[in-house]
Amino acid sequence: MVDQDWRRWVVYQVYPRSFADANGDGVGDLRGILSKVDYLSKLGVDVVWLSPVYRSPMDDNGYDISDYRDVDPLFGTLADLDELIAVLHARDMKLVMDLVVNHTSDEHPWFQASKSGKDDPKRDWYWWRDPRPGHVGGAPGAEPTNWESYFSGPTWEWDEATGQYYLHLFSRKQPDLNWENRQVRAAVYEMMNWWLDRGVDGFRMDVINMISKNLALPDVPPRPGSPYGPGNRHFICGPRNHEFLAEMHREVFAGRERHILTVGEMPDVTVEDARLFTDPERREVDMVFQFGHVSLDHGAHRFDPKPLKLSALKASLADWQTGLAGTGWNSLYWGNHDQPRAVSRFGDDGAHRVAAAKTLATVLHLHRGTPYIYQGDELGMTNSPFAAIEDYRDIETLNFHAAAVAGGTVDVPELLQAMARTSRDHARTPMQWDASDQAGFTTGKPWIAVNPNHVEINAAAQVDDPDSVFAHHRRLIDLRHTDPVVTDGSFEPLVPEHEQVWAFVRRTPDAELLVAANFGADPIEITLPVDEGWCRAEVVLANLPDADPVLPTITLRPWESVVLRRR
Ligand code: ISL
CATH class of the missing domain: 3.90.400.10 (Oligo-1,6-glucosidase; Domain 2)
Known part of the structure; x- marks a missing residue:
């Protein structure tokens, strides 16, 4: 296999706690995931990334690890994990583990x-x-x-x-490791090598741009009304961050026979820094998760919502496309276990849900980079109708609420409304397998409530339906696997200022793709700045029946998107 092949892979994120529960205790587990490998294979993804399944007190749902070399009994056993690796490999899929080494559990x-x-x-x-x-x-x-x-x-x-x-940058049960200490780094690398020798194919590295701190530990301007303020300028992409990742590459990834897939989760990372992190010559990581596009619709924190303009969202993605065009590589995501549901946030979870979910997928997958599908997004799963604080389980949401109530300065009903839009728990409700009582997720009582809309939105209703959101994802994955322009093409935005249409062209010397999408509930007619040669180009993908795009002036129905191709 050539080294660059990994750029054609599509990654699927499993949040084990909420994916599938095989033993009926209400929490998803590895045997549950094993029972769904057929489903993943049907979708056609290349890589499965597992959020943490290590031994953990579960203060932050497993992002607080007390033993890096064992599976938490809640999720199963090491033998189950070995089996999952083997079963995925037999289907030509890879397994990427979450690597949480900025901090451990306080019980480690x-x-x-x-x-x-x-x-x-x-x-x-x-x-x-x-x-x-x-x-x-x-x-x-x-x-x-x-x-x-x-x-x-x-x-x-x-x-x-x-x-x-x-x-502890996160909870008090997540003390930060001191990466300045050589023994710490050696212990982490040894553990990573142990997992790679066991057969895992890569790592998603949790907040890996926080491992190098400014040793002077300076104070920061406090937030209004608080003695504390965000210290991020003193620990984001700190002085030794690149050095540590290059060292990790030498000690763990270099010289292995297969490509080890690496993605660094990096809040607040800049394009300039990301170019360095992902420049293949520098041998640090393959790609980073940046936060630009998921930071546009709120203020200083996620519970301070702000309206989002389509032009700003497009510009954010375009900046990264351009910034990492020559060197480096992008990761592409709308959601993960820390974000509300994509279709509710960026699309339309009402009358146009199906069309909007497909359009979001089309636009994301056809940017340049590696697409990440968060579990359930391939079905168009939505936010949950959370109302009371008792509906939530997430430590971030609960702590924020408690602090706000104690501080007495926040309008609590307003805060609850914000949480009902942006809490991390929206992503964490159980996967909707079928229309039965607990959505086919568990035979017991789920650890967090199933979204009542599972009776309509579920996998059973979609896997064999050619018009489903699932089938649309399958087609996008097939397109990437069969058409090199999806991976290799350059990126050129069209109508960047337009507040309803998202359009762009991907281009290699051999082929061109044009994507045009209506991000609104009203039909729209638009003249795209493209040449006449696009007039009757081949439609390779559409999300609504009977698409008949004639360029350059195109009419798009509500949330309609089309993909055209020419040689
Ligand atoms: O969700 C956030 C708070 O609004 C983010 O800042 C998030 O905490 C950040 O993206 C880091 O996330 C990762 O590390 C955390 C863990 O809680 C998240 O689930 C994980 O993805 C600490 O390990």
Whole structure:
């Protein structure tokens, strides 16, 4: 297999807790995933990325790991995972594991040792610091910096027994590892090699642009009304980030017979930095998850919604297409386990849901880069009708709500309305397999409520229906596998300022694709700035029946999208 082949792969993200529950305890598991390999194969994806299944206290649904070399009993056993790897390989699919090494669980033996005393050999494996000079440890304001945690409150937790604070950018049960310490890095690389030797094919690296911190740990301007503020400028893409990833590449990926697929999740990463991270010559990672397009519809945090203009969304994707055109590579996603449902957020989850879900897929898959399908998006699953705080399970949502209530400064009903649009839990409701009671997800009581619309939106109704959202995804994947222009073509935006039409051309010396999509519930007529040669080009894909596009002036029905091809 040539080395560049990985660029033709399509990745499917499984959030194990919510995918399929084989043992009836209400939580998805590995045997559940095994029972759905046929489904994944039918969809045609090349790679399955598993959100964490490692041993974990589940403070953040597995993103808090207490043993990197074992499977949590909630999800099954190592033997189940070995079986999954073997079964996927037998179907010519790959398995990518989530790699969460910016932090561990506070219950990981490394942290337990580190916490046991100031002289412990692993003390320096985490970020321990004295209280702010002149302050009493544990008192408000005594934290070493005023950084705010992603999950509310300070990033520092006081440890009475040893008289120091430890750093946690996320929950207090997720202490940050100290990557400055060579032994930490060696332990991580050894663990990664252990997994690759076991047969996994790559890693999705959780917040991997937070592993190098500014050692001076400076304070930041606080948010209005809070003693704390976002410290990200001091730990995003820090001074040694590239060095650490290049070292990881040398120690783990170099010299392996097969291509190891790597994607670094990188909040706040810039295009310029991403070009360096993904430049193949530099040997760091294949691609990054950037956050530009999922940050446009809210203010400083996700529960502060802002209207989104289509022109801004297009410009965001286009900037990355252009920025990584010569060197580097994009990842393409609308959603994942941290984002609300794509069709509810960027499309239309009412009357035009099916057309909108297909159009979103068409536009995403035909940009240049690796598409990621988040479980359920291939069915057009929507946000859930969450109303009360009791409906939620996510630590980010619950902590934010608790802090807002305690602070007394936020309009709580308004906050609940925002949560009903943007909470991470919308992505985490059970996969909708069929119309039965619990959507075919579990025979027990699901850990989070099934979306009541599963009676209409479910896999059973779609897999054999040629007009389904599922079938449309299958066609997009086939197109990528059979037409090199999808992977290799350059990207040229058309009508970038238009607030209803998303159109672009992909081009290689041998072929051209033109995508035109209506992102609105009203029909629209538009003249695209293209030559007459497109007039009666071949329609390779459409989301509505009887598409008859005549260019350059084209009329698109509500949420209609067409893909044309010429040589
Ligand atoms: O969802 C977020 C808060 O609004 C993001 O900042 C998110 O926390 C960030 O993208 C990092 O996400 C990853 O690391 C977290 C984990 O909770 C997320 O599920 C994971 O994808 C900590 O491990």
